[in-house]
Amino acid sequence: MPHEVGLLAGDPVGLARLGMLVTELTRAARAGLRRRSGPLPPLTPDELAAQVRADLAGGVLPRDGRGTAAVVDLVRRYAAGTVDLADPAAAAHLQPPALTVAVSAEAVAAAFNASVDTWDSGPYAVELERHVVRALLDLVGLPATGDGVFTSGGTASNLHALLIARDAAARRLGVDPARGWPARPVVYCSAAAHFSTARACAVLGLGADAVRTVPVDGEYRMRVEVLARELAALGDDAVPVAVVATAGTTDYGSVDPLRECGILARRYGARLHVDAAYGGGALFSDRLRHLLSGVDGADTVTLDLHKVGWQPAAASVLLSRDAADFAPHRVDYLNPADDGAAGYDGLLDRSVLATTRRADALKVAATFLAYGRDGLGGMLDACHDLARHAERRIAAHPRFDLAAGATLTTVVFRYRDGTDGVNGALRRRLMRSGTALLGRTAVPERGVHLKLTMLNPAARPEDVDELLAAVAAAGAEVAA
Numbered sequence: 001m002p003h004e005v006g007l008l009a010g011d012p013v014g015l016a017r018l019g020m021l022v023t024e025l026t027r028a029a030r031a032g033l034r035r036r037s038g039p040l041p042p043l044t045p046d047e048l049a050a051q052v053r054a055d056l057a058g059g060v061l062p063r064d065g066r067g068t069a070a071v072v073d074l075v076r077r078y079a080a081g082t083v084d085l086a087d088p089a090a091a092a093h094l095q096p097p098a099l100t101v102a103v104s105a106e107a108v109a110a111a112f113n114a115s116v117d118t119w120d121s122g123p124y125a126v127e128l129e130r131h132v133v134r135a136l137l138d139l140v141g142l143p144a145t146g147d148g149v150f151t152s153g154g155t156a157s158n159l160h161a162l163l164i165a166r167d168a169a170a171r172r173l174g175v176d177p178a179r180g181w182p183a184r185p186v187v188y189c190s191a192a193a194h195f196s197t198a199r200a201c202a203v204l205g206l207g208a209d210a211v212r213t214v215p216v217d218g219e220y221r222m223r224v225e226v227l228a229r230e231l232a233a234l235g236d237d238a239v240p241v242a243v244v245a246t247a248g249t250t251d252y253g254s255v256d257p258l259r260e261c262g263i264l265a266r267r268y269g270a271r272l273h274v275d276a277a278y279g280g281g282a283l284f285s286d287r288l289r290h291l292l293s294g295v296d297g298a299d300t301v302t303l304d305l306h307k308v309g310w311q312p313a314a315a316s317v318l319l320s321r322d323a324a325d326f327a328p329h330r331v332d333y334l335n336p337a338d339d340g341a342a343g344y345d346g347l348l349d350r351s352v353l354a355t356t357r358r359a360d361a362l363k364v365a366a367t368f369l370a371y372g373r374d375g376l377g378g379m380l381d382a383c384h385d386l387a388r389h390a391e392r393r394i395a396a397h398p399r400f401d402l403a404a405g406a407t408l409t410t411v412v413f414r415y416r417d418g419t420d421g422v423n424g425a426l427r428r429r430l431m432r433s434g435t436a437l438l439g440r441t442a443v444p445e446r447g448v449h450l451k452l453t454m455l456n457p458a459a460r461p462e463d464v465d466e467l468l469a470a471v472a473a474a475g476a477e478v479a480a
């Protein structure tokens with residue numbers, strides 16, 4: 001057992017040592033970053049795997065530890081070999097560069113290692129999560145009588161939302177969902193919805209065919225007239241459990257008609273869940289919040305601050321308009337009733353998917369306090385401006401075909417004269433060189449496309465121009 005000063009991070013000596021170690025490690029990380037000139041290491045997956053193998057030649061779990069010198073070394077190599085999301089040429093996924101303020105608060109949260117399941121596991125963290133949840137309810141326009149819970153991501157938030165919807169439908173029918181349904185449970189979402197809805201239905205035992213995919217219009221929004229027809233045509237042998245509307249589809253940033261979805265869901269006794277994992281961030285922006293009009297009619301809302309919110313993962317929140325959705329859950333050794341009656345209650349019953357739960361609210365509260373709503377809105381507006389700039393450049397470029405312009409911060413396009421293979425290969429070519437990182441997707445009936453996901457508020461229009469020039473050059477090389 002190592003007897004060293006500052007062994008444990010959360011006491012005063014440990015915190016002092018943590019500060020020094022973080023200084024040392026961030027210096028090492030900067031040295032690692034200097035070794036490269038783009039968002040990815042200029043290595044193939046095989047070369048990278050070989051490098052990690054060589055770096056860990058002595059084994060990742062040696063019998064005798066090598067002390068912090070080994071950590072400094074590891075972090076330098078890690079920084080050289082990982083993704084650099086702050087590079088303006090990183091524009092692939094809904095994975096933003098993290099805010100320094102949020103990361104620093106995250107480090108402190110980790111040092112104290114509080115958990116929000118019980119009051120005594122993290123008193124301040126518990127209270128802070130309550131405050132952040134209330135602020136987000138207000139931002140979304142849900143009543144203060146609602147509640148919410150931080151989760152490990154949008155996938156988990158959507159799963160929890162559909163669990164709540166499933167159980168609400170089962171209660172309405174007076175059945176135990178574990179014993180089968182008297183009528184087929186049905187969940188609607190658009191063809192552009194995130195796959196987590198379908199997976200949640202499978203996990204929840206609703207069956208793979210529970211999900212009914214509603215077609216989208218030319219702007220990738222759910223066609224509500226089709227939803228209305230499908231709901232009207234349901235017989236007595238089916239029970240509508242939920243309508244999942246997406247506010248910010250992963251590829252296009254499109255927003256389903258939330259108000260109309262809500263009206264239809266209510267008419268047929270289903271719940272409206274809004275997956276605003278991506279688009280929820282628009283609520284920070286005076287310019288873009290109108291896109292989410294109608295979100296205040298949702299029963300539940302998924303909001304990922306590790307997307308538009310620039311938090312290190314994870315910072316997802318599931319919000320509900322009805323606090324009763326989070327059913328009481330008492331465990332003798334965690335939150336006995338008499339402790340609860342005396343006010344010693346944590347947030348155990350908010351979370352069905354985790355018991356130990358990180359103090360993610362600290363980094364979020366830190367970010368909110370440091371930048372305010374307008375600060376975050378300004379960051380989104382900057383990304384939106386960049387996406388619109390990219391859209392204009394792509395539309396005017398002789399080698400590109402624009403498939404979808406910027407609703408939020410994504411632009412979908414294709415290298416002209418290129419087959420699916422060329423578009424896929426040009427992206428890999430850029431990854432191989434390490435110089436640029438684009439997203440890709442398949443546009444229905446139109447094949448492989450490229451995607452820019454602009455989430456770097458510090459990037460400049462010239463960076464976008466450079467990135468597009470690199471794409472055009474790679475396209476020409478691959479197509480030649």
Ligand SMILES: Cc1ncc(COP(=O)(O)O)c(C=O)c1O
Pocket residue numbers: 094152153154155156158194196246248249250275276277278304316
């Ligand atoms: C619309 C939407 N919902 C849910 C998710 C899942 O989020 P997570 O990756 O945090 O689980 C994503 C991820 O991109 C998304 O775009």
